[in-house]
Each structure stands twice: as structure tokens, then as C-alpha cells.
Amino acid sequence: MAVYEGMFILDPAKFARDPGAAAQQVADLITTHGGTVLAARLWDERKLAYPINGHKKGVYWLTYFKMPGGGLTALERQCEITDEIIRKLVLKVDDRIADALVQHALAGEAAPKRAPSPTPTPAAPAQ
Secondary structure (H helix, E strand, C coil), rough: EEEEEEEEEEEEHHHHHCCHHHHHHHHHHHCCCCEEEEEEEEEEEEEEEEEEEEEEEEEEEEEEEECHHHHHHHHHHHHCCCCEEEEEEEECCCHHHHHHHHHHHHHHHHHHCCCCCCCCCCCCCCC
């Protein structure tokens, strides 16, 4: 089985109402089509570059999973007709770096979000 990286853009309104259910739906889609989720986490909520089906923002959900190649086509088709998923991108991960990427995703899942560093204010010019 190959390892894949999936970036799913979720509907922010549905994610805000029930984050667990929206995230679980992605995992359920993967397992339904014969895959195994290795790591899954919230990436970010961002403004989209252009509106997609009336959505101006999206919740980016990063998932690493193992799946036989035959199930990938069915998974992608199901993502297209699922209302919670606005867009998706699934890439095959090179076997040599798959473990490192999964460990990095799991470490990012456990790490607390950092507050943005304050921007230094420019010093007043000397007179």
C-alpha cells in the first residue's frame, strides 16, 4: 500500500458548528475506501484566493494515509460530491520520506499554536 498526503479544504461554517464531525467525515471516507489514517490535523483556516461555490474562507485539513491505489479514484470521486469538502488535493508520498512526514504531522498535532510575535515599532529619528 502506498502512503498519500491529502489536503482537504473544508466548509468553515460546518467545521465551526462541529469540528469533530467534519474531521471525522474525512477519516471515514478514507477508511470506507480501504485506507488507514496515519496522521490527521488542522492545518489552518484561511481566506481563499478566489471564491469557491460561494465560500470565501476554508479550513485546511491535512491527512496522511495508506491506501491501495485502486481505492484512490473512488475516494476522490466521493470527495467531489461531499458537501463538507470544498476542494481536495491528494499526492503520493515517496516511500523514503513517508515516515518523516507522518512524524512531523503528529508532532505538529501535539504542539500548541504559537502566538504571533509582536512587530517591532520603528524608533523615532534622532533630531
